[in-house]
Amino acid sequence: MRHILCSECTTTNAPYVIQANSLFGCTECPRTIHPRDIDLDGHETWTVSPLGALGYVIDPAHCLTLMAEALDDYMSSSNVYSELTALQDHRDAAMALVTALECGLLLPSQR
Numbered sequence: 300m301r302h303i304l305c306s307e308c309t310t311t312n313a314p315y316v317i318q319a320n321s322l323f324g325c326t327e328c329p330r331t332i333h334p335r336d337i338d339l340d341g342h343e344t345w346t347v348s349p350l351g352a353l354g355y356v357i358d359p360a361h362c363l364t365l366m367a368e369a370l371d372d373y374m375s376s377s378n379v380y381s382e383l384t385a386l387q388d389h390r391d392a393a394m395a396l397v398t399a400l401e402c403g404l405l406l407p408s409q410r
């Protein structure tokens with residue numbers, strides 16, 4: 300999981316943590332962020348670590364797609380270099396999936 304950091308506290312890389320009022324508050328300044336204001340790219344989704352820190356991961360459904368694409372690439376590889384690249388892509392997607400699952404996100408079949 301990559302933490303979402305406060306843009307006002309750039310020198311300390313202060314993370315946001317969940318508060319009792321359902322907002323995320325910076326650990327260094329009074330700035331807060333509402334979940335509806337979290338703006339992420341494409342297949343990223345926000346989550347909260349077991350310690351309450353706000354972060355983002357790649358959506359598990361997209362991780363599975365990336366893993367399947369990597370396997371297809373591996374099976375159609377014509378040389379060792381492309382095989383290794385496909386295996387690395389598969390490993391990266393699998394690691395992203397594990398991270399998302401550790402953060403409590405569900406597989407598409409569990410939703």
Ligand SMILES: [Zn+2]
Pocket residue numbers: 305306307308313325326327328329330
């Ligand atoms: Zn801050």
